[in-house]
Structure formats: C-alpha cells, structure tokens
Amino acid sequence: GAVVSQHPSRVICKSGTSVKIECRSLDFQATTMFWYRQFPKQSLMLMATSNEGSKATYEQGVEKDKFLINHASLTLSTLTVTSAHPEDSSFYICSAIYDGLAGPTSYNEQFFGPGTRLTVL
Amino acid sequence: RKEVEQDPGPFNVPEGATVAFNCTYSNSASQSFFWYRQDCRKEPKLLMSVYSSGNEDGRFTAQLNRASQYISLLIRDSKLSDSATYLCVVNGGSQGNLIFGKGTKLSVKP
Numbered sequence: 321g322a323v324v325s326q327h328p329s330r331v332i333c334k335s336g337t338s339v340k341i342e343c344r345s346l347d348f349q350a351t352t353m354f355w356y357r358q359f360p361k362q363s364l365m366l367m368a369t370s371n372e373g374s375k376a377t378y379e380q381g382v383e384k385d386k387f388l389i390n391h392a393s394l395t396l397s398t399l400t401v402t403s404a405h406p407e408d409s410s411f412y413i414c415s416a417i418y419d420g421l422a423g424p425t426s427y428n429e430q431f432f433g434p435g436t437r438l439t440v441l
Numbered sequence: 442r443k444e445v446e447q448d449p450g451p452f453n454v455p456e457g458a459t460v461a462f463n464c465t466y467s468n469s470a471s472q473s474f475f476w477y478r479q480d481c482r483k484e485p486k487l488l489m490s491v492y493s494s495g496n497e498d499g500r501f502t503a504q505l506n507r508a509s510q511y512i513s514l515l516i517r518d519s520k521l522s523d524s525a526t527y528l529c530v531v532n533g534g535s536q537g538n539l540i541f542g543k544g545t546k547l548s549v550k551p
Contacts, residue, residue: 354538363445363543364485366533413484417537430539432484 322348324416326433333404334441340400341436343414349394350416354430355387358411370397394419404440412436444468447529450545454519462514462545464529473532474505476514478525479544485528488514519549 323346333339343353351372356364368389369377376389388400397416401408415430447464454460462476474491489496491503491512502515512529529542 352537356541363528364539364541366538366540369538411482415539429487430537432486435482435484437482 322418322429322431324414324431324433326412326414326436328436329434330437330439332439332441335405336403338400338402339404339438340398341412341414341438343397343399343416343433345395345416345418345431348416349419351394351419353391353397353414353416355389355397355399356413356415358413358435364413367399372397401438404438406440409438409440412438444540445529445531445542447527447542448545449543451548452545453548453550455550456519456521458519458549460516460519460523460547462516462527462529462547464512464514464542466510466512466529466531466540468531469507469510471531474512475530475539476501476503476512477528477530477541479528480525485530485541488527516547519547521549521551523547524549 325344325346327342331339353370355367357367358364366379367382370389370391372391372394378384386402391397413435414433417430444467452460476488477485478488479485489498489503491505493505495504500517504513526544526546528544531540533540
C-alpha cells in the first residue's frame with residue numbers, strides 16, 4: 321500500500337510552453353502533499369506544500385505564479401510549470417502524507433512519487 | 442550554516458567494508474530524523490528512522506546525538522547493492538515537510 325504515482329515520468333518541451341505534472345496517491349487519502357525539485361548533484365529542495373481545498377504554501381524564492389499548484393481532491397495534486405525556461409529543467413518529485421497516521425504536529429511518513437524529469441529546450 | 446549538512450563524499454569502498462555516514466542539523470527544535478536512500482535518477486526511499494536510543498536494522502545502525510545535533514549511519518559488511526546516495530533528512534515545519542541533506546554517494550566495488 322501507500323503508493324504515489326506521478327505523470328508524466330519524463331517530459332521534453334519547448335521554452336515558453338506550460339507543463340502539467342500530476343501526483344496521485346493511489347490507495348490512500350492525502351490532505352497534504354509536497355512538491356520538491358532536485359537539480360543534478362543537489363539535494364531535494366521543497367518548493368511548496370499543497371493542501372487539499374486551500375492555497376498552496378510556497379517556499380521563499382519559489383514563484384507562485386510560475387509554479388501553479390492545485391490540490392482539488394484528497395488523491396490528486398498538480399504542478400503546472402508555466403512559460404517554462406531551460407533553467408526550469410529539473411527532477412520534480414512529489415510526496416504525500418498518509419492521512420491515517422498521527423496528528424498534524426507530528427511526523428507522518430511521506431511517500432514519494434517516482435519523479436518527473438523535465439527538460440526545457 | 443546549512444540546515445542539514447553531510448559528508449561531501451563520494452565514498453568508494455570494497456565489498457564487505459564498514460562505512461560511516463555523518464550528518465549535522467542546525468535546527469535544535471527538530472523532532473524527527475531519517476536516512477533515505479536515493480538511487481540514480483530515482484525518488485528517495487526511506488531507509489530507516491533515527492531514534493535517540495539508536496536503532497539497528499540488520500547491517501544498518503543509526504545513531505542520534507541531540508546535544509551535538511548529529512546523526513550517523515553505519516553500514517556493515519557492505520554489498521554491491523548498497524551503492525546509492527544516502528540522504529540525511531530532518532523534519533521541517535509543522536506541516537511535516539522534510540529537509541534533505543545534499544547526500545553522500547556510496548560506491549561499493551567488488
């Protein structure tokens with residue numbers, strides 16, 4: 321159980337286009353999902369926290385108008401990279417917290433999606 | 442000071458060697474600590490949580506020193522399949538986000 325999927329796994333697009341990445345919790349509900357980005361040989365960096373039914377919380381330095389996050393259901397969060405540029409090329413990974421575990425102030429295990437590799441030409 | 446710092450690596454060791462990974466974290470209020478493993482071009486996977494009393498899982502032993510804000514991972518009798526990048530991870534804000542170290546790459550050679 322506790323499987324998270326991402327789609328697409330890989331995308332190549334032209335500069336200026338928008339790309340949507342989906343993150344789904346397949347067999348559990350997730351009120352909270354996270355979006356991370358990882359550049360080559362760098363650590364995963366949190367971009368934003370996605371909460372079902374409310375606006376996402378963005379980390380400092382992440383443009384909310386460029387990286388649109390929608391968490392419309394308890395099993396789906398989407399990240400749209402608008403007007404993508406080559407510097408947005410990266411590995412985007414989502415994770416989901418299983419709602420069934422302990423309360424919001426304690427750690428709930430995160431389950432990671434397999435990631436989406438974005439290449440902007 | 443970075444929030445989570447790890448040995449820069451890489452570590453290149455022969456099969457059967459014992460390998461130690463070290464990590465320090467800056468936020469003394471952190472409550473949860475983990476070691477994740479990440480294979481090349483894959484998502485990170487939880488290896489083990491780290492508890493104050495120290496914990497062991499087969500060949501893997503994790504230690505936490507809250508006073509020094511230091512976390513360690515020891516791999517004994519390393520296998521070829523242990524080759525990966527090992528990430529030290531600490532919980533972040535109240536919503537449960539994680540803060541990742543840069544990772545230490547391990548290559549186990551025959």
